[in-house]
Amino acid sequence: MKTKQSLGSRLAEGVSGGLVRVFLIVVGLFWLVPTIGLLLSSLRSPEDIAASGWWKVFTEPSQITFDSYRKLLENEDITSSLLNTVWITVPATLLVVIIGSLAGYAFAWMEFPGRDWWFLGVVGLLVVPVQVALIPIAELFGTIGIFGSVLGVVFFHVGFGLPFAVFLLRNFFAEIPRELLEAARLDGAGELRLFFRVVMPLGAPAIAALGIFQFLWVWNDLLVALIFSDSGSQPITVALQTQVRQFGNNIDVLAPGAFISMVVPLAVFFAFQRQFVSGVMAGAVK
Amino acid sequence: MVAALFLLPALVLLGALVVYPIGYSVVRSFYDQSGDGFAGIDNYKALFTDEGIRTALKNNVIWVVFAPTVATALGLIFAVLTERVRWGTAFKLVVFMPMAISMLAAGIIFRLVYDQDPDKGVANAVWVGVHDTFAQASAFPKAHPGRQSPLEPAGGGAFITKSPVRAGETVSLPLVGVAPDLMPDGAKPAVAAKPEPDKITGTTWQDFTRGKGVGKLNSVDASELGYAGMRIEAVKDDKVVASTTAGDDGTFTLPASADGALLRLPDSNFKEPYNGLDWLGPSLVTPSIIGSYIWMWAGFAMVLIAAGLAGVPRELLEAARVDGASEWQVFRRVTVPLLAPVLAVVTVTLMINVLKVFDLVFIIAPGSSQDDANVLALELYRKGFSEDQPGIASAISVFLLLLVIPVMWFNVRRLRREVRR
Numbered sequence: 001m002k003t004k005q006s007l008g009s010r011l012a013e014g015v016s017g018g019l020v021r022v023f024l025i026v027v028g029l030f031w032l033v034p035t036i037g038l039l040l041s042s043l044r045s046p047e048d049i050a051a052s053g054w055w056k057v058f059t060e061p062s063q064i065t066f067d068s069y070r071k072l073l074e075n076e077d078i079t080s081s082l083l084n085t086v087w088i089t090v091p092a093t094l095l096v097v098i099i100g101s102l103a104g105y106a107f108a109w110m111e112f113p114g115r116d117w118w119f120l121g122v123v124g125l126l127v128v129p130v131q132v133a134l135i136p137i138a139e140l141f142g143t144i145g146i147f148g149s150v151l152g153v154v155f156f157h158v159g160f161g162l163p164f165a166v167f168l169l170r171n172f173f174a175e176i177p178r179e180l181l182e183a184a185r186l187d188g189a190g191e192l193r194l195f196f197r198v199v200m201p202l203g204a205p206a207i208a209a210l211g212i213f214q215f216l217w218v219w220n221d222l223l224v225a226l227i228f229s230d231s232g233s234q235p236i237t238v239a240l241q242t243q244v245r246q247f248g249n250n251i252d253v254l255a256p257g258a259f260i261s262m263v264v265p266l267a268v269f270f271a272f273q274r275q276f277v278s279g280v281m282a283g284a285v286k
Numbered sequence: 287m288v289a290a291l292f293l294l295p296a297l298v299l300l301g302a303l304v305v306y307p308i309g310y311s312v313v314r315s316f317y318d319q320s321g322d323g324f325a326g327i328d329n330y331k332a333l334f335t336d337e338g339i340r341t342a343l344k345n346n347v348i349w350v351v352f353a354p355t356v357a358t359a360l361g362l363i364f365a366v367l368t369e370r371v372r373w374g375t376a377f378k379l380v381v382f383m384p385m386a387i388s389m390l391a392a393g394i395i396f397r398l399v400y401d402q403d404p405d406k407g408v409a410n411a412v413w414v415g416v417h418d419t420f421a422q423a424s425a426f427p428k429a430h431p432g433r434q435s436p437l438e439p440a441g442g443g444a445f446i447t448k449s450p451v452r453a454g455e456t457v458s459l460p461l462v463g464v465a466p467d468l469m470p471d472g473a474k475p476a477v478a479a480k481p482e483p484d485k486i487t488g489t490t491w492q493d494f495t496r497g498k499g500v501g502k503l504n505s506v507d508a509s510e511l512g513y514a515g516m517r518i519e520a521v522k523d524d525k526v527v528a529s530t531t532a533g534d535d536g537t538f539t540l541p542a543s544a545d546g547a548l549l550r551l552p553d554s555n556f557k558e559p560y561n562g563l564d565w566l567g568p569s570l571v572t573p574s575i576i577g578s579y580i581w582m583w584a585g586f587a588m589v590l591i592a593a594g595l596a597g598v599p600r601e602l603l604e605a606a607r608v609d610g611a612s613e614w615q616v617f618r619r620v621t622v623p624l625l626a627p628v629l630a631v632v633t634v635t636l637m638i639n640v641l642k643v644f645d646l647v648f649i650i651a652p653g654s655s656q657d658d659a660n661v662l663a664l665e666l667y668r669k670g671f672s673e674d675q676p677g678i679a680s681a682i683s684v685f686l687l688l689l690v691i692p693v694m695w696f697n698v699r700r701l702r703r704e705v706r707r
Contacts, residue, residue: 132687
């Protein structure tokens with residue numbers, strides 16, 4: 001009786017195990033197919049795209065061409081906007097990491113009046129929607145003359161990246177063993193030296209997570225750049241967005257353009273999966 | 287003193303770029319369009335009277351109710367199921383990947399997916415494929431009788447012979463008008479049927495060849511194709527007494543019972559091909575865009591929940607199984623309650639995120655249905671930056687801020703306990 005039952009349940013388990021596998025494979029396809037569609041569309045001529053679906057390349061592989069990419073990379077609007085994306089993303093990431101680390105360290109290990117209240121104030125800012133700042137900052141930047149510049153976009157991203165940076169790094173730095181810091185202080189190290197020699201190296205995992213998170217955030221941004229950049233300083237997302245109105249006619253720019261804009265984030269994602277995941281987990285409140 | 291130096295850059299930037307704008311927006315929301323006259327709560331009234339904002343509000347409610355819950359539910363299912371296959375990590379990577387790309391790129395990806403033409407958009411290609419598997423696709427759209435045809439319209443899109451057929455005779459059922467590329471793949475050149483005793487035989491075919499015209503009217507020419515698969519019914523007094531389907535060369539045979547009946551080609555032969563759903567049309571556009579959001583964010587829910595799941599003590603699950611609980615019971619009574627805090631965090635995080643959704647709607651909704659897909663963040667952008675209504679835009683932003691204040695308060699309270707060490 002006992003063996004029979006376990007045989008039956010094992011059989012049921014085998015069937016359900018098979019079902020689980022089929023289900024997950026179907027879901028996986030659902031997740032992969034849209035991106036494959038974009039990739040294959042970017043590898044076909046606009047005439048072919050207008051005539052048939054991207055899956056046609058499976059029966060007619062000769063349709064594959066890199067023409068759209070070649071034309072795209074000769075298009076100066078696109079190449080200069082790709083450069084702008086870099087000029088915006090790199091400083092916005094570095095500044096957030098540096099300024100956030102300094103503040104995170106101060107909140108974790110320095111004594112000053114009202115420290116915890118200040119920190120809680122910063123935590124409160126975590127969920128403030130960027131929308132609240134669009135109109136006021138547009139006017140502010142207009143007044144001081146950086147509206148429409150790379151600098152303005154960078155500043156905005158730094159401002160809204162800081163609450164998360166301070167929150168993440170302060171919590172991580174607070175875990176550093178007190179003895180390590182005391183020992184360095186006894187050796188006569190100043191705060192600045194302590195910060196660069198002890199705190200930054202020990203905080204590397206959190207700093208990496210933050211850096212990757214912020215990098216992707218800024219690289220992928222559309223809204224902020226849409227408002228604060230102009231045609232000379234716009235990043236790739238904005239440059240592509242201007243083509244969306246005529247979606248069908250501009251597909252030979254949009255498909256390869258979107259794919260190029262995805263390459264860097266995807267490379268970062270695959271190279272630093274673990275850090276990215278821990279950044280996402282820590283940021284589950286943002 | 288040193289602390290002030292460490293904090294100064296962060297606090298100055300936060301003050302100027304986050305705190306000051308909050309105050310400014312609140313004040314600005316009480317002033318009129320130009321910013322000179324005090325407007326009281328007029329701008330807030332507009333939130334509930336302005337047509338565009340009301341659509342946006344309604345859509346935001348739909349978004350906040352459905353997008354986070356579906357994404358979290360899927361994340362939970364994926365997280366639990368991937369534990370049971372060996373390639374779980376690869377699966378997670380695939381589902382999590384869209385989080386790394388921009389909403390703009392995702393928007394372009396889904397504009398392609400949702401293309402209305404089933405020959406181009408993969409969503410409709412699949413949908414039409416499934417639909418046609420269950421509902422027989424019609425083979426001869428737009429076919430109709432030509433000149434001096436023995437057929438006449440019978441109402442509802444069907445055609446019927448003008449005179450009854452007799453056993454032992456052959457019948458011609460010619461039509462015209464089917465585009466050559468829409469003819470069935472198996473169609474062969476039509477063949478004139480041979481008479482058979484006690485049976486009705488005949489041919490149904492396309493009495494027209496591109497470039498050659500009708501040839502000999504109402505009779506079979508060598509280059510004309512048979513209507514392979516055409517359904518034919520013999521009708522007496524409005525009752526179907528026999529039916530058959532034409533062969534590849536268009537020939538068919540009916541039994542003697544059809545003697546004296548009229549032959550009818552039912553309307554199911556001629557329906558327009560099914561063209562799928564209008565994903566980005568006014569009624570489906572919001573659910574469609576929510577679908578693309580879930581594609582991006584289910585991976586986020588899955589990864590957080592999987593991390594929570596890793597912390598669930600295995601002995602607890604095993605103990606339940608030993609006690610005879612089925613997998614479903616284990617899931618429902620043990621796993622889900624243990625994960626409840628994680629599920630709550632994920633759902634709330636996604637809700638805050640969904641409240642601000644902008645890029646996906648802005649990119650995926652075509653101009654013609656963007657009003658129907660409107661959300662608050664998009665309306666704020668329009669009011670503030672293309673319609674020059676900064677007062678109303680500020681009111682929308684303050685409204686968004688008010689909605690996240692409970693979460694802000696919760697975060698601060700949770701941390702206050704931790705900070706006091």
